[in-house]
Amino acid sequence: MKDLESLSATQAIKALSKREIKATDLLLSCLDRIGQKESVVKAWASLGKENALSRAKQLDKGAFQGLLHGLPIGVKDLYDTYDLPTSYGSPIYANHYPVADAVAVALLRQSGAIILGKTVTTEFATFKSGLTTNPHNPKHTPGGSSSGSASAVADFMVPLATGSQTAGSIIRPASFCGVVGFKPSHGKVSIAGIKSLSVTLDTMGCFGRTVEDVGLGVAAMSGDHRLAKIEVLHNKPRIAICKTSSWPFAQKETATALAVARHAAERVAKGTVIDQKLPKTCDGLTQAQTRIMISEMSRSLTFERVHYAKKLSPQLLKQLSEGAEISYEQYAKDLSLADKSRAAMEDLFNNEVDILIAPSANGEAPLTKDGTGDPLFSRAWTLLGLPCININVGTGPNGLPVGVQLIAGPGKDHFLLSAARAFTLALPDPTLRDQA
Amino acid sequence: MKDLESLSATQAIKALSKREIKATDLLLSCLDRIGQKESVVKAWASLGKENALSRAKQLDKGAFQGLLHGLPIGVKDLYDTYDLPTSYGSPIYANHYPVADAVAVALLRQSGAIILGKTVTTEFATFKSGLTTNPHNPKHTPGGSSSGSASAVADFMVPLATGSQTAGSIIRPASFCGVVGFKPSHGKVSIAGIKSLSVTLDTMGCFGRTVEDVGLGVAAMSGDHRLAKIEVLHNKPRIAICKTSSWPFAQKETATALAVARHAAERVAKGTVIDQKLPKTCDGLTQAQTRIMISEMSRSLTFERVHYAKKLSPQLLKQLSEGAEISYEQYAKDLSLADKSRAAMEDLFNNEVDILIAPSANGEAPLTKDGTGDPLFSRAWTLLGLPCININVGTGPNGLPVGVQLIAGPGKDHFLLSAARAFTLALPDPTLRDQA
Numbered sequence: 001m002k003d004l005e006s007l008s009a010t011q012a013i014k015a016l017s018k019r020e021i022k023a024t025d026l027l028l029s030c031l032d033r034i035g036q037k038e039s040v041v042k043a044w045a046s047l048g049k050e051n052a053l054s055r056a057k058q059l060d061k062g063a064f065q066g067l068l069h070g071l072p073i074g075v076k077d078l079y080d081t082y083d084l085p086t087s088y089g090s091p092i093y094a095n096h097y098p099v100a101d102a103v104a105v106a107l108l109r110q111s112g113a114i115i116l117g118k119t120v121t122t123e124f125a126t127f128k129s130g131l132t133t134n135p136h137n138p139k140h141t142p143g144g145s146s147s148g149s150a151s152a153v154a155d156f157m158v159p160l161a162t163g164s165q166t167a168g169s170i171i172r173p174a175s176f177c178g179v180v181g182f183k184p185s186h187g188k189v190s191i192a193g194i195k196s197l198s199v200t201l202d203t204m205g206c207f208g209r210t211v212e213d214v215g216l217g218v219a220a221m222s223g224d225h226r227l228a229k230i231e232v233l234h235n236k237p238r239i240a241i242c243k244t245s246s247w248p249f250a251q252k253e254t255a256t257a258l259a260v261a262r263h264a265a266e267r268v269a270k271g272t273v274i275d276q277k278l279p280k281t282c283d284g285l286t287q288a289q290t291r292i293m294i295s296e297m298s299r300s301l302t303f304e305r306v307h308y309a310k311k312l313s314p315q316l317l318k319q320l321s322e323g324a325e326i327s328y329e330q331y332a333k334d335l336s337l338a339d340k341s342r343a344a345m346e347d348l349f350n351n352e353v354d355i356l357i358a359p360s361a362n363g364e365a366p367l368t369k370d371g372t373g374d375p376l377f378s379r380a381w382t383l384l385g386l387p388c389i390n391i392n393v394g395t396g397p398n399g400l401p402v403g404v405q406l407i408a409g410p411g412k413d414h415f416l417l418s419a420a421r422a423f424t425l426a427l428p429d430p431t432l433r434d435q436a
Numbered sequence: 437m438k439d440l441e442s443l444s445a446t447q448a449i450k451a452l453s454k455r456e457i458k459a460t461d462l463l464l465s466c467l468d469r470i471g472q473k474e475s476v477v478k479a480w481a482s483l484g485k486e487n488a489l490s491r492a493k494q495l496d497k498g499a500f501q502g503l504l505h506g507l508p509i510g511v512k513d514l515y516d517t518y519d520l521p522t523s524y525g526s527p528i529y530a531n532h533y534p535v536a537d538a539v540a541v542a543l544l545r546q547s548g549a550i551i552l553g554k555t556v557t558t559e560f561a562t563f564k565s566g567l568t569t570n571p572h573n574p575k576h577t578p579g580g581s582s583s584g585s586a587s588a589v590a591d592f593m594v595p596l597a598t599g600s601q602t603a604g605s606i607i608r609p610a611s612f613c614g615v616v617g618f619k620p621s622h623g624k625v626s627i628a629g630i631k632s633l634s635v636t637l638d639t640m641g642c643f644g645r646t647v648e649d650v651g652l653g654v655a656a657m658s659g660d661h662r663l664a665k666i667e668v669l670h671n672k673p674r675i676a677i678c679k680t681s682s683w684p685f686a687q688k689e690t691a692t693a694l695a696v697a698r699h700a701a702e703r704v705a706k707g708t709v710i711d712q713k714l715p716k717t718c719d720g721l722t723q724a725q726t727r728i729m730i731s732e733m734s735r736s737l738t739f740e741r742v743h744y745a746k747k748l749s750p751q752l753l754k755q756l757s758e759g760a761e762i763s764y765e766q767y768a769k770d771l772s773l774a775d776k777s778r779a780a781m782e783d784l785f786n787n788e789v790d791i792l793i794a795p796s797a798n799g800e801a802p803l804t805k806d807g808t809g810d811p812l813f814s815r816a817w818t819l820l821g822l823p824c825i826n827i828n829v830g831t832g833p834n835g836l837p838v839g840v841q842l843i844a845g846p847g848k849d850h851f852l853l854s855a856a857r858a859f860t861l862a863l864p865d866p867t868l869r870d871q872a
Binding site: 082093096098099100101103106107109110187190191192193195196199200223224225226296299300302303304306328329332335336343411 | 518529534535537539543626632661662732736742765
């Protein structure tokens, strides 16, 4: 079998479970692809080739191990791995070998996944980018902070890779790279063993090339194996478009993407898809998210600021100072706004709508020299803790991918996957359809 | 000045800030006390004498550093410290030196605290006890899992020490050792850099000998410096006694403690103190907490189970198996019950009551051979995420301390401290009063 690296995770695992393909061959295909493309894409902070190969051989010989038996995956270099260096995107931790795996990594391995390597993250998952380029055009950013994971999956180097989102670090890179990015409900995947920016916001998830694949990934990472089996939608879901208060910042391609999404959603909903504003309570949520994030960051990175200030980038140091300037009163007020907004959104999802569709980013991936893009369109959803998934719906003026995000009510991760799958199948361009 | 080790944290810092005493002398007094008592109490997993002394000298020479300038503190050995071994109470991690401080530890140091050493915790903060004894009677347990911290503070080895609570590991040892234990709102203190059992439940807090002291501690650990200044209660608080559904397990001394507490509460409330049942929604919360805890533990300790099963105690392995047996459906149902119960409690605190008073434990500290005691009376409060504080109200038939816990509404940590201080002053026995 050729081109194993182009199989989706779901396809690969099906073939692996029937012993039609070998984990070793799948891994070698991925390594081949990395060999061809890494010098341009620069998705990897480190590769664990030898360990991965011996693990693959073991799995090929042994019994079927679990959900991800024999699947090579990439792990964002913000997650602790005991056998691969874990730098958190910072020179402070170059060559740091953690004493244990992050909980999510241990669960991935337990389900039979092969950790192929660590993918590049921005500095402590903030805004100073690594070297990774966008596989669709190396002059453009893959987005951040989960840069390497999004690029590696988009470029067929690996079928699945982990990410994390504190502002917009799963949804935005997924949109920029044209892959599926799944940020499940806040707290669904344990944050233990992941370098923390903001416990209130940090949310773990993953990238894949199909909706099924990210369901599989989060099923293994969280232990909620129900997510590995996506159910067919039986009822007509109530879907609405939510442009959000950040709409004035959306570029033309984002408006087009939302129009395309509306048509597909109408097919899924078998009826009209209305526009839905966020409840009045949610006003100011985007600004609150920014303040909560930098306020918590200024505390979370205290050790690094005290011991290694010279190894922090000037832009991060500036953010830490800004965060330290925010009064605890303001921070507490912002947390309280978030609590009230979560309750208002729960009401909205109970009474009005099942799925919201919103922009994933301002537009196409900007040029690398202009940064990793703006998480503006994800900040509020992250603070609300709602499950979100990015689905590519087309390309922009530069031929780069543009996605939209589907958002479900609190804890409705499983339903979100069902809706996202139906949505993908309803998209006009068959090449964009779920291939699983 | 003699007996510096018997000063409360608040008294010590007042004297330190006026340069009436030296951090070095305070530290030496604590070390003296440890020298005299440690062979029996066994509160310390490790001591960092040299580092602590050089830090004390530095602080004596330099400008006033912050809230905890020059105060020696103990850190539960579940918190990462870069300069002291961090074993999490497990032989797996004997001599492990983390690469960075836990966020709370970095914040403590930043506020001028001197980390004197690491205090004994049970195995991964679960139920297999360490060697620590109860300073009131070495045949009895100090409680767990924050055994060393509670004992060290009770025995005047250190004025302040950190703890963590997943079931009842701050409130119970505080009650058993007769000190003030403060479990602030869930999420108030960052869990980053603390070995995780259950992200849903793990809550960081501290032990002190006065209400002011634990306010100071959590102020520094969280960055919420408002907690360092306890306000006088101006209005009459609505206080109620909440015996909880676990009341049948309360021993006689706990009933007496609650009666004493009622009288003191009546003085604070300037009126009758009623009995308050938990809302019907909260039925089953204690059982839900147990399932959530062991279900999350079975995932959190995957790495250790896979790599070091032989170094885990049989009782922990058994708990991990039991946790793995709980279906995700059940776990999700329990989380959902917790969400609904939190909302019901918010309503209760908005409309009916300001402070609840409940048992801290079944009774006095049991004999060491019978384990570390039962967290039964704390499980529901921990899952609810409400701020709780243990106040000693007397002694039981064996002459060992018995406390009650005061509980406030969500996020009302500051108010809880005010109420607890007023409550302490209203207690009949002046020797039990807040000395600050």
